[in-house]
Amino acid sequence: MIDFDILRSYMDNDDDIIEAVFMAFLEEHDDGAEKxxxxxxxxxxxxxxxxxxxLKGILASFGEAQAVEKLETIEGITRQNGEPNADDIDYVVKxxxxxxQQISDYLGSMA
Structure with missing residues (x-):
C-alpha cells in the first residue's frame, strides 16, 4: 500500500506533483501486475x-515497503537467471x- 505520509514528504506535499507521478505510473505500469x-x-x-x-524504484518512492522487499528478492533471483518464488509473485501482483486502486481513488478525489 502507498504510505501517503512518506509520499507527501518526498513530493514536498505538492498535490500537483503527486498527481503527475501517479499519472506517469499509470502510463508506464498500468499493466504491471499482468506483465x-x-x-x-x-x-x-x-x-x-x-x-x-x-517497479521497485517507483513503489519505494510511494513509501510502499512490503512489495518493494518482494520485488528486491525477485530482482536478485532473476538477475542470476533463477526462478523466483510463486508466493512473492502473487504478493506483488495483488x-x-x-x-x-489507491491511485484511482486519489485521482478521483482530485476531480
Missing amino acids: IQQLYNNKDWSELFITAHS EIATIK
Whole structure:
C-alpha cells in the first residue's frame, strides 16, 4: 500500500506533483501486475528482472515497503537467471492491484 505520509514528504506535499507521478505510473505500469504474472508464467527471467527493478524504484518512492522487499528478492533471483518464488509473485501482483486502486481513488478525489 502507498504510505501517503512518506509520499507527501518526498513530493514536498505538492498535490500537483503527486498527481503527475501517479499519472506517469499509470502510463508506464498500468499493466504491471499482468506483465509480472505473464513474465513469470513464461519464465522470462531477464525481462522479469527489468520489470521488477523498475517497479521497485517507483513503489519505494510511494513509501510502499512490503512489495518493494518482494520485488528486491525477485530482482536478485532473476538477475542470476533463477526462478523466483510463486508466493512473492502473487504478493506483488495483488499489491500492485491495491496500489492502482489507491491511485484511482486519489485521482478521483482530485476531480
